[in-house]
Amino acid sequence: MLQTVETAASDDDLMHAARGQGAADAHAAFQELYRRHAGRLLAFLARSLEEHEAADCLQDVWLRVWRKLDSFQGGNFRAWLFGIARNLIIDLVRKRRPLPLNDVDPPAPATGLDEELADRRQRLARCLENLNEEDRTLVRLRLEGKGYPEIARDSGRKTEELHKRFHFAKKALQDCVKSVAP
Amino acid sequence: MKLYALDIPEEAAEIAGWLERHLVGTHLAELVAELTAVAGPGTSLSLRQLLTHHRADVLRRGLDVLGPEKLRLLLHQPALLLELQELVLTEGEAYWDRVPLTAEMRGAIEQAERSLQPSLKPKPRQRAESRAWFARPWLAALASAAAVLLVVSAWEFWLRPPPGAPGPDWGWARPGALSQEFPAPAYLARLAEAAAQWRQQRPQTADGLARRLADLRLGCTTLLLAEHRPLDAKTRDWLRERCRAWADKLDQQLSALEKGADPLQVRTEVDQIVDRLVDALHAKAKELQA
DSSP states (O other): OOOOOOTTSOHHHHHHHHTSSOHHHHHHHHHHHHHHHHHHHHHHHHTTSOHHHHHHHHHHHHHHHHHTGGGOOSSOHHHHHHHHHHHHHHHHHHHHSOOOTTOSSOOOOOOHHHHHHHHHHHHHHHHHHHSOHHHHHHHHHHHTTOOHHHHHHHHOOOHHHHHHHHHHHHHHHHHHHHHSOO | OOOSGGGOOSSGGGHHHHHHHHHTSSOHHHHHHHHHHHHOSOOOOOHHHHHGGGHHHHHHHOGGGGHHHHHHHHHHSTHHHHHHHHHHHHHOOHHHHSSOOOHHHHHHHHHHHHHHGGGSOSOHHHHHHTOGGGGSHHHHHHHHHHHHHHHHHHIIIIISOOTTOOOOSSSTTSTTTTOTTSOHHHHHHHHHHHHHGGGGOOOOSHHHHHHHHHHHHHHHHHHHHSOOTTSOHHHHHHHHHHHHHHHHHHHHHHHHHHTTOOHHHHHHHHHHHHHHHHHHHHHHHHHHHO
16 A cells, blocks of 8 residues: 555645655555545536546546656646646547537537436436426525425415425336436 | 435534535535525635635634524525535535544545555655656656567567466456446446456455456456447546556455555455456446336
8 A cells, every 4th residue: 555645745746756766655655646636527527528627637647647747847736636637528528429520610529428417307307297386486485595494484384294395206206207208 | 215305404503514514514515506496506706705714714704603593594595505616625624534534534534544654665756866767758768668678578478368368257257247238227238247256256365366356457458458349438438447457456456465455454455456356347337227
């Protein structure tokens, strides 16, 4: 296992250590950078990529970081890391959907994630239409952050009843989105 | 399809924490899509207008500082959550590192870390010192060409099986594994099943595992070069793109094995790669079926 490093060290210090001569120290410093930033990086990648791609890409980004250690000029490590990630995402999306050569300023290509999200939005919108109006309103109010006591006060219904209705509406929506066509 | 928005906490006091977990998570885009389906895209309030003087506090102390009314505005105008996510991921202070990640994310992070280990050698500095010759493009090109020639020659003269010699009897390289006679979803499902045959043998020695891994890797090449007539162009591109990524990962494992890594550890890594690619193929098959 890799050695531990001083966790209070700055990212700059760790990058310096990761470029150093001692293999064990370099690996430990790199591991600490990974431990600090991998979570946010994965969330960042998942903004643009499907889940399995984001997980694959996480490893690829860190591999590039390892190979590019010498090109880090100091400053904000996270910004540099996310810059590498952004370039990798662009490469991936371009490879998947080659841009037409004759477009001077082509639009950003849609990703598989874009399609999945549009599908999710359409399915849920359709399934909401299947609910009766009162249940639809209840779902809308709950997703606006309103609690049962507040909704009960405004609607004249009992909290327990609203609770039950939301539970059934949730189940109906979960079942519906699995079966309905977008 | 799991719906994330319907898990909104009942207590208003818990909504800030719930949103924070989504902001550092991998399913915020799905949550935003669902909230948009329910509430519509919302008004044209900007994130700056919503945060006003709370921006620094949010970065330092999280969403509680916003209060319930502003949190409701975020839910009512869900696209702002994506902007807020970019802000906290890039500029959020230590508070945001303490927001718990899902087990799924922790698993992916640990898996990526394990997979990285074999690739972290040699150290970049050592590479940099011996880099002078291959920093010259013409020499690098010449060396690459020579290496390719050497590999091809070795394949032709020493390694290539004689005509008629049997290839792997499992996986994608098995004769007939890529039969083009099936509709796209069934074709992809068959590819998934062929890959899943990886687990039918469990070699424990480096030598046995290397042979099995080489069969799997050869299957990747077969897949990359195949026509995939049942698939449309988009799905074909997707498959080849994924296949290149899988091939890279398998190469890394083969390289680790050759450098003396524990065969059982390598086998576990390959198991995970195969599981993921089988899942990806099944998911794509299902998507085409829908």
